[in-house]
Amino acid sequence: MMQDYEALDRLDRRILHELQIDGKLTNSALAERVSLSESACLRRVRRLEESGMLRGYVALVDQSRAGYPDNVFVNITLESQQQADLSAFETEVRKLPEVMECYLMSGEADYLLRVVVSDARDYERIHSRFLTRLPGVDRVHSSFALRTVTKKTELPVRRNA
Numbered sequence: 001m002m003q004d005y006e007a008l009d010r011l012d013r014r015i016l017h018e019l020q021i022d023g024k025l026t027n028s029a030l031a032e033r034v035s036l037s038e039s040a041c042l043r044r045v046r047r048l049e050e051s052g053m054l055r056g057y058v059a060l061v062d063q064s065r066a067g068y069p070d071n072v073f074v075n076i077t078l079e080s081q082q083q084a085d086l087s088a089f090e091t092e093v094r095k096l097p098e099v100m101e102c103y104l105m106s107g108e109a110d111y112l113l114r115v116v117v118s119d120a121r122d123y124e125r126i127h128s129r130f131l132t133r134l135p136g137v138d139r140v141h142s143s144f145a146l147r148t149v150t151k152k153t154e155l156p157v158r159r160n161a
Contacts, residue, residue, distance in 0.1 A: 008053070011036065013157040015044055016053070020154040023057040060153060068098070068116035071145040072123050075109035078136040086110070088135040096130055109141065120144070 008016070014034045018025060025033070031041035048054040063069065078085055086104070093102050093113070101114040115131075117123040123142070131140050 016157045072115045074113040075141040076111040077139040078110045079138040085136045
């Protein structure tokens with residue numbers, strides 16, 4: 001069973017590249033693009049799935065058309081960095097549907113969140129009703145993104161170093 005990136009060969013990387021571009025490719029189309037037989041291609045895809053390298057398939061919804069044109073990046077500092085406090089915060093922040101990403105950080109803030117909102121008023125609601133009431137929150141610092149310069153969904157699939 002494949003453990004990590006180093007175990008990928010050229011064909012595995014090509015399969016990952018093609019599926020990241022179009023996850024709805026049929027096995028037949030994918031096999032043609034990577035120059036494999038359909039059965040060999042399907043075996044490789046199943047192995048990539050079983051190993052966890054391919055974690056799933058999703059549809060990308062247009063954020064603006066879904067009613068969330070704005071991104072707010074939020075730095076949150078907790079009162080305490082004890083494991084129980086971090087866990088309590090993480091459990092609750094996962095429940096907020098507008099929080100698209102949450103990272104435990106090094107540096108001044110403990111967490112960095114990407115929150116999607118319809119406008120400033122919507123963010124004010126989320127800030128006052130939810131973010132400031134999360135367990136252990138000491139400080140919340142928010143920055144509205146003015147525009148997205150680049151946003152990728154495809155991870156680079158490079159050759160082994």
